[in-house]
Amino acid sequence: MSKIVVLFGSLDTKGKDYAFVKERIEEKGFQAFVIDVGVMGEPLFKPDINADTVAKAGGESLVSLRQKKDKGHAMAVMTKGAAEIAKKRFTRKAISMPYLGWVDLPGLLLSLLQ
Template sequence: MKTVAIAGSFDTKSTEYLYAKDLIESLELNTYIIHTGVSKSTFKPDISREEVVQAAGGDIKVLAQKKDIELTSEVLSKGMENLIPKLYEQGKFNGIIFFAGSKKTSLITPAMKALPIDVPKLMISRVSSENTSQYVGKNDLIMMPTIVDVDKSNFTSTKIAVFTIAEMVKFENN
């Protein structure tokens, strides 16, 4: 069975991401959970924030002591950029999805762009309605707009995104 990686902040958006996870699994796909949040996840992910930070050569305890959100986000982004292609090469997932507000979009897009062409990658973000060249560049990364931030009141955008990535993954390399 094919697998969709779900990367996200499972410290602040766990309800929303668990909803997406359940939807993906109801479509007969596996999920692979990667925590990109600053704080501890509310449930056990497949890849923890500590592992993401380590992939950038950092230490989560040191970052926590500094209490610098911008630095932590920068390290998480670099860790994702290093880690995501390796996880894909190991066969951990066939496609990846990330839901973000305006601040987190830049955290994951470098990692998505580091994946080979033809790997399904879907970014759901409010900045999708703006100039996205800084996020996409010359890549096949798909950005989908959401009118409001991904939250409990916006499960419609989540459903559309999940159905989109599911079909992309199901038909990838077929």
């Protein structure tokens, strides 16, 4: 069984970058598990967990976040949702060091450890 590398990223704006990183991870024999935290547009490739699922895990719908157009609020909701999903899907032992685009890294890590 190969190790899993979890990528949290905004696939609407940074999809090309994440696709590149995902390909490099898979070339090395690891499994890339991609969680989309992008709010404003559609992802450039299909993630394992889509942004609407992340938003709902954070307590709000993606449609609502888009309508509000409040980046700070959206980041807080998506960070909370990403942490909830990661807690449910992966054990603490499985988490080494995530690569995160704009997600609040200290906030996400603290959420995972609670």
